[in-house]
Amino acid sequence: MALSGEIWHSRGMILRVVMAVLSAGWLWPMWMAASMFMHWLARDEPAVSQGGTPPDSFPYLNASGEAFTVACIWLAVVIIFWAGQFNRVSTRR
Numbered sequence: 561m562a563l564s565g566e567i568w569h570s571r572g573m574i575l576r577v578v579m580a581v582l583s584a585g586w587l588w589p590m591w592m593a594a595s596m597f598m599h600w601l602a603r604d605e606p607a608v609s610q611g612g613t614p615p616d617s618f619p620y621l622n623a624s625g626e627a628f629t630v631a632c633i634w635l636a637v638v639i640i641f642w643a644g645q646f647n648r649v650s651t652r653r
Contacts, residue, residue: 583642586634593627596620 600620607614 583638586631586638588631589627589634590631593624593631596624596627600624 597620604614604616604620
């Protein structure tokens, strides 16, 4: 029986870790969006504003926008999920 309890405890711990990673995971695409935007601002924008072409062909500004969109959608899903969890807990009382 003790082994069974340890398995359930470890499953609960794994679930908590997964929930924490999924809840905070939106920070990674947000960081990537900010990083790509800063790269574009520092390197590509001065060249483009002076009528030239960007130094490399990677579309930093477009990729930054896509990563920002992913982060915002992810954050919205996390907020909706946790709001539902808190609402469910508060209506039980």
